[in-house]
Amino acid sequence: MENLSRRKALTLGVALGLVGVANPGAAWASTGSGTKTAAGTGPEWIWDDAADPLMASMLDGGHVPAINTAWASWVNNDDPLPGGLPAEFAAYLRQVNRLPSWADQAKLTRAADFNRRRDTYLFMLYGLGSGIMSTVIPREAKSVYWSAGGADMQDRAAKTFTFGYDLSELGAFKPTGQFVVTANKTRVVHAAVRHLLPQSPHWRAVADETVPISAADILVTFHSLGTYVHRKLLDWRIPYPAADQEAFLHSWQVAVHLLGVPREHIPRTWAEAERQSAQVLTPILSPSTEGIRLAEELLGLTAQIDLGVTRGFLNEFVRYVLSDEVGDWLGLKRDYASAALVRTAWPAYVLFREGLSPVMPGTFYMFDQFVRALAMLFLNKGSSGTTTPITIPTGNRAA
Ligand code: HEM
Numbered sequence: 001m002e003n004l005s006r007r008k009a010l011t012l013g014v015a016l017g018l019v020g021v022a023n024p025g026a027a028w029a030s031t032g033s034g035t036k037t038a039a040g041t042g043p044e045w046i047w048d049d050a051a052d053p054l055m056a057s058m059l060d061g062g063h064v065p066a067i068n069t070a071w072a073s074w075v076n077n078d079d080p081l082p083g084g085l086p087a088e089f090a091a092y093l094r095q096v097n098r099l100p101s102w103a104d105q106a107k108l109t110r111a112a113d114f115n116r117r118r119d120t121y122l123f124m125l126y127g128l129g130s131g132i133m134s135t136v137i138p139r140e141a142k143s144v145y146w147s148a149g150g151a152d153m154q155d156r157a158a159k160t161f162t163f164g165y166d167l168s169e170l171g172a173f174k175p176t177g178q179f180v181v182t183a184n185k186t187r188v189v190h191a192a193v194r195h196l197l198p199q200s201p202h203w204r205a206v207a208d209e210t211v212p213i214s215a216a217d218i219l220v221t222f223h224s225l226g227t228y229v230h231r232k233l234l235d236w237r238i239p240y241p242a243a244d245q246e247a248f249l250h251s252w253q254v255a256v257h258l259l260g261v262p263r264e265h266i267p268r269t270w271a272e273a274e275r276q277s278a279q280v281l282t283p284i285l286s287p288s289t290e291g292i293r294l295a296e297e298l299l300g301l302t303a304q305i306d307l308g309v310t311r312g313f314l315n316e317f318v319r320y321v322l323s324d325e326v327g328d329w330l331g332l333k334r335d336y337a338s339a340a341l342v343r344t345a346w347p348a349y350v351l352f353r354e355g356l357s358p359v360m361p362g363t364f365y366m367f368d369q370f371v372r373a374l375a376m377l378f379l380n381k382g383s384s385g386t387t388t389p390i391t392i393p394t395g396n397r398a399a
Pocket of ligand 1: 139140141143144147148149150156157159163186189190193212213214217218219221222225256259390391392393
């Protein structure tokens with residue numbers, strides 16, 4: 001089950017809209033010109049030289065609870081660094097907590113505006129598409145499951161969604177925005193996980209790598225988020241001019257950079273991203289015990305909230321955005337009436353919303369309620385009204 005055949009990978013790639021020639025041997029060959037693919041030099045051999053040793057020493061020195069307390073109030077990009085941080089940790093943040101010199105504010109502003117205009121589709125695609133896809137990315141599923149956060153998926157899903165939400169805010173990259181801080185907190189969490197997970201006997205028993213979350217793994221996840229959403233927006237015929245496409249890519253390039261991936265490995269164009277995605281994401285998608293449990297938890301918790309739809313509808317929506325093959329892997333029970341509804345009414349809803357069809361589908365309000373409820377659920381904003389804080393774990397999931 002771990003490896004799909006080439007033919008299956010291609011079929012799945014078509015279903016996900018991530019088409020291309022899957023050739024794992026040349027996994028990173030289509031990335032930036034500086035990319036080396038020889039063993040030991042590609043992004044699968046890069047972790048985070050700046051953050052990893054620091055977080056190992058912060059964890060071993062018992063400083064993490066104090067950091068978590070101190071940085072709770074550190075939210076906006078222009079907030080001064082909080083007091084109470086160990087000097088070494090504060091020095092690190094001072095170095096990295098800024099946009100790269102190549103960041104283009106005009107494109108970032110356009111990306112933010114695009115995110116606002118397209119938030120309905122982005123919530124659906126990130127939440128149900130990318131979110132559930134992450135459970136069939138075996139390395140991600142296994143590390144998320146066995147890390148501390150895996151024990152409380154609602155909280156974790158909300159925190160992960162914070163990343164997407166802060167990225168999508170109008171002024172995300174501006175001094176008053178929050179994304180640079182959120183990305184840096186995430187980078188530090190990943191560095192902590194690289195130190196902690198190798199100490200988990202559960203993770204070691206199922207992992208196919210000695211240290212998790214390489215730059216290559218981060219790029220795979222980027223493709224399950226940005227590249228996948230980009231492709232789906234095109235498939236759904238959402239108006240998506242070239243300038244929006246470029247801006248959306250640029251915001252992701254900056255985001256992936258802030259997570260510590262060297263620039264030469266970050267795709268420069270959507271064409272390059274799609275090629276890379278076909279090579280490194282589509283062929284590795286497969287079920288795992290951990291992934292199946294995570295998907296069940298994620299979909300189960302969404303079913304607890306009244307989304308205005310049944311669990312059967314939810315299952316079929318996931319099948320619609322990710323393919324029946326993925327739905328079967330995850331054991332999502334069929335609901336053929338909902339399947340027919342999703343496949344006919346969703347495209348009609350999109351066309352009407354976009355002013356491409358004058359006919360309002362009878363199910364318009366049902367879909368509208370569904371997308372709003374889903375957004376609220378993932379954002380966890382229904383009750384708190386504030387951004388869910390990201391905290392550094394100090395241990396792993398016990399069992
Ligand atoms: C934590 C986002 C890639 C595994 C987080 C958090 C965010 C995030 C926002 C903090 C929220 C939380 O504590 O749950 C991202 C983004 C990625 C990415 C945007 C790439 C574009 C990856 C990859 C893996 C991974 C490739 C593993 C293969 C984890 C784990 C945690 C985490 C294990 C810690 C959960 C815990 O607290 O126990 N990530 N991530 N992430 N991420 Fe990622």
